[in-house]
Amino acid sequence: MTPQPLLEVRNLSKSFHGRRSGDAKVMKAVDDVSFDILPGETFGLVGESGCGKSTTGRALLRLIEPDSGSVSFQGQDLLKMPRKQLHSTRRQIQMVFQDPYSSLNPHRRVGVILDEALKIQYRLPRKQRTERVHRILDRVGFAEDYYYRFPHEMSGGQRQRIGVARALIVGPQLIICDEPVSALDVSIQSQVLNMLHDLQVELGLSYLFISHDLSVVRHISHRIAVMQKGRIVEQGPTDEIFSNPQHPYTRQLLDAIPASHPRLARERRTALTTPVS
Amino acid sequence: MTSFAPRSPLFPGMTADRRSLQLRRIRNNSQVMTGGSILLLILLIALIGPLLTPSGPYETDTPNRLLPPSTTNWFGTDNFGRDLFARVVSGSHVSLMVGFSVALITSGLGLVIGLVAAYFKTADRILMRILDGFMAFPAILLAIAIMAALGVQTENVIVALSLVFTPYVARVVRSSALVVKEQTYIESLRAQGASAYRVLWVNIAPNVLSPLLIQATFIFADSIITEAALSFLGAGVPPPEPSWGNILFDGKTLIFSAWWMTVFPGLTIMLVVLGINFLGDGLRDLLDPRHKSIRK
Structure with missing residues (x-):
């Protein structure tokens, strides 16, 4: 039933050390991350800033060398690929960056x-x-x-x-979009997002869409993974994540979205304060 | 003046009306205009000066030695009766040539070393420690040591000064390149699969040309002074070929009886270096917004 994934990420990890290697302070930026991206699908990666979303995106392309795990693209492991082959694989996977300046x-x-x-x-x-x-x-x-x-x-x-x-x-078949609209005005955001969507429909592209903006991610993604402190705490179809969040952190994130109407905001407040009976 | 840049760093890619705006900014920059005018004047004198002198720079005229400045000998004559103006003009050829060559060579070497050091970590450690070693010596002392090793000759002055000043250029290039290297478009190039050559020479290099150009003007001025100091100490341009430094050296013992032998070459050096420094400061204001001068 499920089609062959375009990209399979398994147990990807990357930690950063302090000034010197062997330093006691080890930051696990990406910790045992696994997910799949299907052909023609937009996979949203959300989380607060500093949670390791961008590092994950960069590690996939080996802009940052990950410590362990595997990233297989069309069945071939990018992390074990010789330079020459990696070079030509870069035709298939491209990246769009946050800061257009x-x-x-x-x-x-x-x-x-x-x-x-x-x-x-x-x-x-x-x-x-x-x-x-x-x-x-x-x-x-x-x-x-x-x-x-x-x-x-x-x-x-x-x-x-x-x-x-x-x-x-x-x-390319896959474009890693690292906060592609975060630096833009809201009116311009939708323009770029619509363009990305049209291109996807037309060319059958897959996106890894990295963002901290839940409403943007909801708008464009088919499936979503929520990241916290380097780990994926929850992933699933967009509707499910938004209607029935399982993990407390996901709920926290969803609650942080400003409500579009005062009444909704009030309802949400009472829902939070009413004890579960 | 900016001909070595693939695209002029003064106009890092601009359309026609922006270019004329830049030209106006240059014209409104008093430092660039003053410095440029002084340098042009000196260049002009260096070129047509030989036509204005009563005798050549090597022609001795013993009866007429140590004459004070007059209408025939504008700067007076020296202890061999040679016309001092002719010697200063002829010395300008040596000094400007040395200054220009050193600026050019150090720019080339400094650009390569600085870029390589900025991009490759291992190379950085090795190259920068070597350059630190060079920079630990006072410039003039190192230059004298190199001259002692190579022999006193005009070409060797250029070699010695280039070795002395290259670390300074390399440092400037390296630090600018390190900033550029962190820009997202460099990361984007890596994501596209660009070679180190393409990243370094096609994309980073044009971005460091402005600071390089500014640094080169200061090296120009510095090497003129250092050449004069070397010649003054007898480790520079060998006599009888005149250079501003060795004319000063000749005049040193006679400073109380023939003031013109030290004052005129000294003033010339001061004027040229002042002109170049003005130009360099002005260019920095124009090209590097972070160093905007406070004065208006």
């Missing part, structure tokens, strides 16, 4: 940034590359002349769309 090199034109992403992964003649860059720019809603823009000439939302285009241009 520091994630684009200020000295390079948008077209060059996208072209570079292509150049790193494919040996293509310049003409074909330029054509693909123009196509992808068009796909994320930019006019042709944006090719020559510099990042500082664009708004945060526009930059983030370029960030998505940069991930998209190499033709």
